Amino acid sequence: MANIEWCTATRKRNCHIPEVYCTEHHCTEPEPIRCKWCGSTEVIKHGIDKGVQQYFCTECKRQFTTLDCPYGMHTPVEQIGASLAMYYTGSSLSDIAQFLKQTYDNPVDRSTVYLWLIRFTKDAIAIFEEFKPKVSDxxxxxxxxxxxxxxxxxxxxxxxxxxxxxxxxxxxxxxxxxxxxxxxxxxxxxxxxxxxxxxxxxxxxxxxxxxxxxxxxxxxxxxxxxxxxxxxxxxxxxxxxxxxxxxxxxxxxxxxxxxxxxxxxxxxxxxxRPHLSLKNRTPAEAAQIKSPYKNWGDIVRKVGGIL
Ligand SMILES: [Zn+2]
Ligand SMILES: [Zn+2]
Structure with missing residues (x-):
């Protein structure tokens, strides 16, 4: 499970360069907070909810946090994406809810996981319909x-x-x-x-x-x-x-x-799902589809409107 790590040197997510080697270590100007929906820097602090700083974008009038959650949701993209991947590899809704509680201290119940499943499955089907596979006869x-x-x-x-x-x-x-x-x-x-x-x-x-x-x-x-x-x-x-x-x-x-x-x-x-018999490619890759969406998290991010 990929944990989100904020690099203290570059302030980039999942920067895998150890801090002492990171070339951007000497950058002193912090990146401005950008609205995660429209990219504007016209944002103001908007109180703290459950220990998480809230921001308000004066440009698009939407609220956000720097947590990577889809619009209107309280669970980060990675956790929702992991939930769908777990479901489609055989975990039950209860198993997934329990996993989120234990691993992320995120108390969701199985009905919430079910709603994610239905919503993002519909979206994924619609998104991937556009990609035509090149198949044999x-x-x-x-x-x-x-x-x-x-x-x-x-x-x-x-x-x-x-x-x-x-x-x-x-x-x-x-x-x-x-x-x-x-x-x-x-x-x-x-x-x-x-x-x-x-x-x-x-x-x-x-x-x-x-x-x-x-x-x-x-x-x-x-x-x-x-x-x-x-x-x-x-x-x-x-x-x-x-x-x-x-x-x-x-x-x-x-x-x-x-x-x-x-x-x-x-x-x-x-x-x-990569296949051994396809040299670890997915069937879509074997069928020459070039899709920017490599996992369920990518779908959740796209549909959730995150830049
Ligand atoms: Zn770094
Ligand atoms: Zn905005």
Whole structure:
């Protein structure tokens, strides 16, 4: 966990140069306090709340502290970002709340962590939609069973063979032609191309689903142990890296929320999680996406309006 350290020499955050070596050590003029929302230096002190100095910007009329908290929130970006990362790697909301209390003495409860999760997951999905992956023309689809509200549901996934980029995930109680077609259309919309080949298991729904979505030009291959590409191995490795999904999703009350979190897992998997088989790059990096957002904290900072 990255702790925030203020360098006493340069007054920069996370300056990793030991103070005695820091070249800016002799700088005597302190940096002026800038408004963290608009950058103005027209700021005045505005009282102290719970031991934290408050400032008021006379330019944009907003209040702030020099703590790195998003607008209107009391928890610093790093802690919120860490909470989302923990969630998407399998920690429960209660575990996260307890972690914040113990590590930062920050008494938040699980409902607050839940609100962060929903809010910043929505934002991340919207932000990353703009980034189009460059993927191969061969995609692999599969379904995983999941128990949701005491019923059997399916998570449909489709990934790119070369970059392992997860093009689409779809949660549904059914496993028919309609769902197979929806999955293909979502993937095609995400990648902006129609694939030359789709590899699937023996499920009949794919036969018509793929043709309805892409026409006869896309070749459909039902994988066997002798298929040219080791699709079974690729899909099983993918499911291994994202297995927290199935544990987490059943806890939600509505399909809509479960679908939102499912897409949150997709963001985490594609953009934040490095893969050994991709030489420690993320699938997004393998798909030549250049994104300035390297972790959940970057999303929180962007959405929270911090300069
Ligand atoms: Zn320094
Ligand atoms: Zn301002």
């Amino acid at each position: 061969t995609w692999i689809a599969d379904e995983t069973a999941i128990k949701f509200q005491d019923k059997l549901y399916w998570i449909w996934d489709i990934i790119d063979r070369d970059t392992r980029f997860l093009l689409a995930s779809y949660l549904s109680p059914n496993r028919g032609t309609r769902e197979a077609k929806i999955l293909m259309e979502l993937a095609s919309k995400r990648a902006d191309i129609v694939p030359a080949k789709v590899i699937t298991d023996k499920l009949r729904a794919y036969l018509d689903g793929i043709e309805l979505a892409f026409g006869a030009d896309t070749k459909h291959i039902q994988s066997t142990p002798f298929t040219e590409i080791d699709s079974t191995n690729i899909i099983e490795r993918f499911q291994g890296t994202i297995k927290e999904r199935t544990k987490v999703l059943w806890g939600f009350k509505t399909v809509e929320t479960a679908r939102l979190i499912l897409n949150g897992f997709t963001v985490h998997y594609n953009f934040f």
